[in-house]
Amino acid sequence: MSENMIHLTINHMPVEVPAGTRIIEAAHSIGIDIPHLCYHPDQSIKAHCRMCMVEVTGQRKLLAACSTLVWEGMEVITDSKRVYDAQVGVLDLILADHHQDCLACARNNNCDLQNLCRRFNRLKPDLPDVSSKERPRLDNPSIVRDPTKCVKCGRCVKVCTEVQGIGALSFTGRSAACKVTTAFDLPMNETDCVLCGQCTLVCPVGALTEVDHTSHVRHALHDPTKHVVVQVAPSVRVALGDDFGMEPGALVTGKMVTALKMIGFEKVFDTNFSADLTIMEEGSELLDRIKNGGCLPMITSCSPGWVNFMEKHHPEMIPHLSTAKSPQGMFGAVLKTYYAQRMGWDPKDIVSVSVMPCTAKKFEATRPELGRNGYQDVDVVLTTRELAKLIRYEGLDLKRLPESEFDAPLGTGSGAGAIFGNTGGVMEAALRTAYELYTGKELPRLEFEAVRGEVGGIREATIDLGGTSLKVAVANGLKNAEEVIRRVESGEADYLFIEIMACPGGCIGGGGQPIGTNNAKRQARIKALYALDKSLPLRKSHENPDIKTIYEEFFDHPLSHKAHELLHTTYAARPKRYDFTPYLHGTQK
Amino acid sequence: MKPFVQKLDELTPEMVALVDRVVEEHQNDPTQLVGILLDIQDGVERHYIPEPVAYYLSQRLSIRVTQIYDVVTFYSMLYDKPRAKYTLEVCNSAPCRVKDSDTLVETLKRLLNLEVGEVTYDGRFCIEKVPCFGACDVSPAVRVNGAVYGHLDSEERVLDMLRQLD
Incomplete structure (x- = not known):
């Protein structure tokens, strides 16, 4: 038995855990769920909410189980009357300051606070309502903030500051006036926020949610003059099952396609197809920049949170961004030109819907660059959560649905397209194609283990392209992205190609994924996407027959004039709230 | 009457100079944020931290503007909204009350046509009741932007004091 194991009892049950474990984790290991709101397994300890107070024999006061480390011989009681009274007291106070609007709330039936009320049988509030009467803040296309629902747990502040390194949200005020908001209470889009939506993923209640667009889709589906077409991002198929009680990482592609067809979409297509197209472009x-002395390192541009980050925080680095549109953008453009032509549809009659793991995609779809002749390439973006909502609206049980296939021809995707959904995937997919295009030889081994990896962190690798070595870097989470930029700007690293995804783990951990997404689930989803890649006969983007066809019939060749017009985009520095450049001479910056 | 700054929407060279000076005095040290903010607030005509100043300060100290806003809203002595140019702080602790500071408050209210806590229409004056600031020897007293005016026991003396304030 290891020396640093600690022995304690919880409700008289003996437990053995490693030193450094906290009471809440020790209890979890034997199946006791100590009530909590601010505690989150992937975040540092906050001890704000006080829901997790427990009794420890010999201690005069109740202790917070989320912040107290276990010690040898500790006796913890989590179910005494004293503990119960304290927890219910805290719950009642939180409820009194919470706008109890459950039926109209996006998080109804999926809310940590509501679950606690159910658990403690608090059916009706005991205390008068003292919640603030602010209006919900709907000031950007991605995220709604409802301060009246906020329980001040601080999870969003932590994820924004510690994981993403942005710090757009913060606690302000003190005591009763304390609230979570942006600096000077500005609309989120006017702050440092990049709309990645990680805050909506960790919020225990309905204070931070995605902007709901399900009604737009239902409205379009009921309009007989419209062709409503949907594309589904690679990472949605390994996350959607979560929302229906399936194993983390469960692959539900076939059932999801059936569900989308039953919801009424005329065509159900795969974003993996346009991911392959993205790789081609x-x-x-990349090869063109290397051969012709273009701006290097080139950085991927698939992640809209990351693109927002560049435009807002590092406009000087914009020339490094690949001009290729994201798979969502490319799909929309292909749908409303090539496919519309093929089907004889007027692009104005097409409602292009996409299902994305992402809140920033909602913003991306509104970019004027991604559209032409007065229409947008993507009309409505749904998150994975909203798709689950639509499926429920139809009364479908995802688990029991039969499987079906994506429609042709925009429904064929390679394994390379599938792994777009996780960190390192875009890099690997690009390397598979770049190697064969560059050397003209077949790749001996498809797996690039060096760029695969865990949630968080930065990976570097040197890839041999038939004699030419290609130094690459992969990062996920914007705090890591900032570090990569620092290495490039300081000249410390001489990468040629960089892949960055704004969210931890990549899209599979995106801000639009099912509530409850944590790093353990992210890992399971990454595994599932690699397994999917391995199981597919087609694993290289340039070998996708539909990609070959679209180049033969429409685009001619990658980087052609037409490809530039439809598949590439431009970026622009976002105006700063205040421009201090005239004043910054002679200071340390 | 000279025009009065209501709210600062743009950073001015004067504000930049003020922030630069205060930050230098605090050795560019972001851990001295509270002191820096208090000093900047003293130098701003309406004694608050204007939004552009907070943004500029965040760049100077390489900290997030949310952190500055968090600190400004946390402490009651820091303000994110404009206050009066001259806040007349009247002590309401026992020694001053004994020396009839209540009459002083009434006189100020009558002369300025103002209730406690309100700001005059031109943003110049405000009356506040505060705890002892250590001027019991010259009470009843008023403190304005750190300067103490004592022996304000007649209307003439109060008027005299107000005239000194611009």
């Missing part, structure tokens, strides 16, 4: 762009 982005891979060719």
Whole structure:
């Protein structure tokens, strides 16, 4: 038996855990769920909410189980009357300051606070309502803030500051006036926020949610003059099952396609197809930049949170971004030109819907660059959560649905397209294609283990492209992205190609994924996408027959004039709230 | 009457100079944020931290503007909204009350046509009741932007004091 194991009892049950474990984790290991709101397994300890107070024999006061480390011989009681009274007291106070609008709330039936009320049988509030009467803040296309629902747990502040390194949200005020908001209470889009939506993923209640667009889709589906077409991002198929009680990482592609068809979408297509298209364009762009002395390192541009980050925080680095549109953008453009032509549809009659793991995609779809002739390439973006909502609206039980296939021809995706959904995937997919395009030889081994990896962190690798070595870097989470930028700007690293995804783990951990997404689930989803890649006969983007066809019939070749017009985009520095450049001479910055 | 700054929407060279000076005095040390903010607030005509100043300060100290806003809203002595140019602080602790500071408050209210806590229409004056600031020897007294005016026991003396304030 290891020396640093600690022995304690919880409700008289003996437990053995490693030193450094906290009471709440020790209890969890034997199946006791100590009530909590601010505690989150992937975050540092906050001890704000006080829901997790427990009794420890010999201690005069109740202790917070989330912040107290276990010690040898500790006796913890989590179910005494004293503990119960304290927890219910805290719950009642939180409820009194919470706008109890459950039926109209986006998080109804999926809310940590509501679950606690159910658990403690608090059916009706005992205390008068003292919640603030602010209006919900709907000031950007991605995220709604409802301060009246906020329980001040601080999870969003932590994720924004510690994981993403942005710090757009913060606690302000003190005591009763304390609230979570942006600096000077500005609309989120006017702050440092990049709309990645990680805050909506960790919020225990309905204070931070995605902007709901399900009604737009239902409205369009009921309009007989419209062709409503949907594309589904690679990472949705390994996350959607979560919302229906399936194993983390469960692959539900076939059932999801059936559900989308039953919801009424005329065509159900796969974003993996346009991910392959992205690889063709982005891979060719990389080789072109290397051959013709373009701006290097080239950085991927698939992640809209990351693109927002560049435009807001590092406009000087914009020339490094690949001009290739994201798979969502490319799909929309292909749908409303090539496919519309093929089907004889007027692009104005097409409602292009996409299901994305992402809140920033909602913003991306509104970019004027991603559209032409007065229409947008993507009309409505749904998050994975909203798709689950639509499926429930139809009364479908995802688990029991039969499987079906994506529609042709925009429904064929390679394994390379599938792994777009996780960190390192875009890099690996690009390398598979770049190697073969560059050397003209077949790749001996498809797996690039060096760029695969865990949630968080930065990975570097040197890839041999038939004699030419290609130094690459992969990062996920914006705090890591900032570090990569620092290395590039300081000249410390001489990468040629960088993949960055704004969210931890990549899209599979995106801000639009099912509530409850944590790093353990992210890991399971990454595994599932690699397994999916391995199981597919088609694993290289340039071998996708539909990609070959679209180049033969429409685009001619990668980086052609037409490809540039439809598949590439531009970026612009976002105006700063205040421009201090005239004043910054002679200071340390 | 000279025009009065209501709210600062743009950073001015004067504000930049003020922030630069205060930050230098605090050795560019972000851990001295509270002191820096108090000093900046003293130098701003309406004694608050204007939004552009907070943004500029965040760049100077390489900290997040949310952190500055968090600190400004946390402490009651820091303000994120404009206050009066001259806040007349009247002590309401026992020694001053004994020396009839209540009459002083009434006189100020009558002369300025103002209730406690309100700001005059031109943003110049405000009356506040505060705890002892250590001027019991010259009470009843008023403190304005750190300067103490004592022996304000007649209307003439109060008027005299107000005239000194611009």
